[in-house]
Amino acid sequence: MxxxxxxxxxxxxxxxxxxxxxxxxxxxxxxxxxxxxxxxxxxxxxxxxxxxxxxxxxxxxxxxxxxxxxxxxxxxxxxxxxxxxxxxxxxxxxxxxxxxxxxxxxxxxxxxxxxxxxxxxxxxxxxxxxxxxxxxxxxxxxxxxxxxxxCLIVSRVWNETTLLSEATAAQIVSSSSYENAADYILAYQETRTEEAVKKDVAEMYNQVGDTAHLEGNLMRARAILKYLEYTDDDIAVAGRDAYNYQGVGNPHKHAQIQPGERVLDVGCGLGVDSFIAAHRTGPHGQVIGIDLSHSEVEHANRRAQSREMKHLEFIVADMEHIPLPDASVDVIVSNGAFCLAPNKKKAFAELFRVLRPGGRISICTSTLRSHQLPEGVQWPLCMEMFIVKDQLGPLCAELGFENIVVDDSNSKMVYELPEETGTLNPDRHRVHGNNPAFRHLEEINE
Ligand SMILES: C[S@@+](CC[C@H](N)C(=O)[O-])C[C@H]1O[C@@H](n2cnc3c(N)ncnc32)[C@H](O)[C@@H]1O
Known part of the structure; x- marks a missing residue:
């Protein structure tokens, strides 16, 4: 079943x-x-x-x-x-x-x-x-x-470097948190491959891209952008594309994109942040959006053409393999895409490669506050991929990033929208919204 x-x-x-x-x-x-x-x-x-x-x-x-x-x-x-x-x-x-x-x-x-x-x-x-x-x-x-x-056996997903290490296993068994629980530990590797996760992600977002041309609720979209502290100018630039915003925050707050800069939008989706970035760089700059979903990329390119933004281009690409030379961009923004990356280290390392020395990245991503999602509840794929908040800074530092700021202000996952913003167009595909398998999560929020 x-x-x-x-x-x-x-x-x-x-x-x-x-x-x-x-x-x-x-x-x-x-x-x-x-x-x-x-x-x-x-x-x-x-x-x-x-x-x-x-x-x-x-x-x-x-x-x-x-x-x-x-x-x-x-x-x-x-x-x-x-x-x-x-x-x-x-x-x-x-x-x-x-x-x-x-x-x-x-x-x-x-x-x-x-x-x-x-x-x-x-x-x-x-x-x-x-x-x-x-x-x-x-x-x-x-x-x-x-x-x-x-006899009780605790099972743990382990990475390959520690999977067979007897010393590590012995250390875990003797550590106090396991003392009273298990007689043995079974360490195993996750069978779902990172490539399989990415394939599922691309399929999910291709469905979003397929209905992106249908009209959405603009008033609601603008209220969300306003709540996330996008400026009035940004919201005006987003125009009617605002209802194709799918982000989790506002990367422009920290990115502070300047005229003439070369910007990369990672996991750009339908391109809302890229349009805003392209407005900020002006025609002497350049913006490239990459995404796994070909239908989102096709939609975003059509919109860039009709907006006559010639310095903006969208490409189908995986953030772990960005088709750009080393040290070739000034600023990287990303909104809601790192949530889905199965291998955050590889993805951040790739950003580090394409960023020029002294460049900036501004990433909005959902995180977990605790190390484990509670059992007995079916979580969406993206939530299974979330990184623990406290791991973000050390991971970036290990890769060579400097001046790292983890800004968790304005990061509530739920907020009230004014009633007059109305309802959503049910014909537009939403990744979680239309899925009856996750209705139980609404009850957890109550
Ligand atoms: C929640 S949506 C956000 C889209 C867009 N940034 C926005 O704010 O509207 C996440 C996007 O990340 C893309 N994505 C996920 N994993 C990716 C990867 N490994 N490489 C490139 N894009 C990816 C998905 O296809 C999806 O379009």
């Missing part, structure tokens, strides 16, 4: 199919996505009633311990687990996590009890195993006799 269309599967036939299977993972994904919404909207009693066949008989409430909530909330907010106390903001969605945990533990216990002579390998997520919360402690609480015979 794919991730989309869960709500369309007839409940009874799904149930029958999964009950016959000994796999628990399908069951977990289904539970977390399907009942989270019901739990948040209708409350625990209604959700427990709908999920009753997955739960131990007579389950009337979902109980989790305070440490587990503390851990869950810290993963969502990035708060240091050991320092401040958690807020109550995520108590609602935490109940959905508990529902999944209780159901998974029950399923595992049922299988174990049905096969007393067998041994089992139970694969649980890192959040469960590293901190021994959620499923493992529920299974063993039910079967204390199994404690001496069981």
């Amino acid at each position: 794919g991730t989309e269309g869960h709500d369309l599967v007839p409940y009874e036939s799904f149930l029958e199919k999964t009950r016959q299977s000994s796999s628990v993972s399908l069951h977990a994904g289904f539970l977390s996505r399907t009942y989270a919404r019901q739990l948040m909207k209708e409350g625990e009693t209604a959700a427990l009633q709908s999920a009753r066949l997955w739960l131990p008989p007579n389950t009337t409430q979902l109980q989790g311990n305070e440490f587990h909530y503390n851990l869950f909330e810290s993963m969502i907010t990035g708060r240091n687990l050991a320092e401040d106390a958690p807020s109550d903001t995520f108590r609602g969605i935490f109940q959905a996590q508990l529902l999944k945990d209780v159901a998974m533990a029950h399923r595992i216990n049922t299988i174990i009890e049905g096969h007393p002579d067998d041994r089992f390998l139970v694969l649980a997520g890192n959040g469960h195993v590293s901190h021994y919360q959620g499923v493992p402690e529920r299974v063993l609480a039910q079967h204390p006799d199994l404690i001496p015979q069981s």
Whole structure:
């Protein structure tokens, strides 16, 4: 079963199919996505009633311990687990996590009890195993006799330099954060290749490019640009292209592009920041926008032509392989594209190569505040690619960049738009907006 269309599967036939299977993972994904919404909207009693066949008989409430909530909330907010106390903001969605945990533990216990002579390998997520919360402690609480015979293995995605290093593995095992959790560590490499991620990204944004010619909501777009502190002049230059803005910030605030400069816009999308940059450089300067998506690039080139901006050109290219000579640009801007780069180091190194000595880069990118996205929630591909904010500065410094500023002012992911800005044109493709698979994220924001 794919991730989309869960709500369309007839409940009874799904149930029958999964009950016959000994796999628990399908069951977990289904539970977390399907009942989270019901739990948040209708409350625990209604959700427990709908999920009753997955739960131990007579389950009337979902109980989790305070440490587990503390851990869950810290993963969502990035708060240091050991320092401040958690807020109550995520108590609602935490109940959905508990529902999944209780159901998974029950399923595992049922299988174990049905096969007393067998041994089992139970694969649980890192959040469960590293901190021994959620499923493992529920299974063993039910079967204390199994404690001496069981062994916990923590799995970690590792890069190739440390994958086989015994010394590193030993160091991790002995470090305090793992002390009480696992008996062994399984280090593995992510199987999804960086090239596969980029192919998916290009496909997603080709769909955006295909509907970019349809009229969007200009008033809303202008309100967003204004909120992000684009100047009135910038907004006037964006003109009706403003509704094709897809960025996450305002790179011009720090780029301060000057007349006559040579500018590169990395992951330019439909070109809004490039148009603004080209206005700032004037005809004696030059702007090149690169993007993985050919349909966005084609649209942006058509717009540059009709705007008669001859010093502006868009090219299909990967930011890891920029088709420009060394030290050939004065300024690099990028807005919302580094969020998607699977290999940030390679991408930043390529920027360093094409930037002239003394040049400037201004990159707007979404980041994570914590080191791990919480489990039990399906995150969009881009969020899985986000870099941790504190890693950005050291990464750039390591590559040779100087005078690095990480500006996280005005970086809220949610803000109120005036009501009169109206709604979006549903015929225009949006990367996250049209995808029912991620509706649960709106509930996390509530
Ligand atoms: C969120 S959009 C932002 C577009 C544009 N900068 C804006 O602000 O409107 C991200 C863009 O980055 C592009 N992108 C992602 N990875 C890229 C890569 N490796 N090389 C070039 N472009 C990339 C995508 O195709 C997409 O157009």
